[in-house]
Amino acid sequence: MVAGRKANKRPSMFEVAKLAGVSHQTVSRVINNSPDVSTSTRAKVQRAIEQLDYRPSNSARSLASHRSRTIGLIAGGQNFYGPISAIGAIESIARSHGLFMSVMMVHEALCTQKEFDNLCRTFDEQNVDAFIFLTPTDVMFSAACRARISRPRVLITSAHGGMGVQEELRLLRPADRRKVALVGIDQWGAMEDVMHVLKARGHRSALYFAGPREWRDAFTRLAAWNKLCATNAVNSVTVQCKTWEGGEAYAKMNHVLENIGRSGGRLPSAVVTANDAQAMGVARAMHEHGVRIPQDVSLVGFDDMPGVDNMLPPLTTVRQDFETLGQLAMCEVLYLLGEGAEPGYASSQHGVGLVPAKLVQRSSVGGASSR
Incomplete structure (x- = not known):
């Protein structure tokens, strides 16, 4: 234990700075992966972090960066293979970027606008940085488009449906429309x-x-x-x-x-x-x-x-390539947050960036029978 610190007391950033012989601002830059730190200084800070077993407070990081590093995901289709696979891929990609996922599931056919708006307000109270909406049905897609939120939103949906993509997006305020992206599988x-x-x-x-x-x-x-x-x-x-x-x-x-x-x-x-x-x-x-x-x-x-x-x-x-779908959804989030490049797609329809799917040929298909 470091002298002068009580047992069971969580080490602070200032103790890390003192042990490493740097300012607490430098420790903060190391924790937040800032490029404005030399290799040798970064190594000293990392050694001090490991020695003290320091764990940065997410709330403190949020106050410093004005970001919670949390993404709010509202998803339907929890009982079906496709949506569940997509959620798993999204969470994995988010974690690899140091982001937290807060997930809420709704019934894809029975979800109402009121229920959807209430979930969005709950996420707003958590100060999420952005939203991902996995909207397999028309009713969920409409609710996601109509939600009155100011943060960036990425919708995972299909290019066609009973409700047209562009028709629904026109319901958004112009300022909000610039913070919306849509991705899906090339059905x-x-x-x-x-x-x-x-x-x-x-x-x-x-x-x-x-x-x-x-x-x-x-x-x-x-x-x-x-x-x-x-x-x-x-x-x-x-x-x-x-x-x-x-x-x-x-x-x-x-x-x-x-x-x-x-x-x-x-x-x-x-x-x-x-x-x-x-x-x-x-x-x-x-x-x-x-x-x-x-x-x-x-x-x-x-x-x-x-x-x-x-x-x-x-x-x-x-x-269906759910891993790439999750990756591109997260790339869209990072782009809308100003933390990454705009992703590219092989094709798109009605403003939905499309991820290719692959036909896997096995022996259930043969030549047409002459019967």
């Missing part, structure tokens, strides 16, 4: 890759299992699929689902197969689903009806959830 490009593979294998008829209408990713995937089918002369029938659950897709696929059996109709050569859980349900229904994958019908999912590579057969699906 449209992913569906183009799916169509390219199916067309190359000779598929001209398909079923498309759509996700819940209020989810912006589901809206974008369906809009892209319908346009691509029209462009590529693929005859597609949409099976609209109210949930993302495999059980619903299983029941609906059973109904489709039973109708085909009764009417003597033809199977589509391919089934494309809006997520992997739906693909699992569809695969189960086809197996129970003696429909072989891919010999009779090819199957494509979306998400590349853990385990789908071990389905029988392994599932062809789209892998």
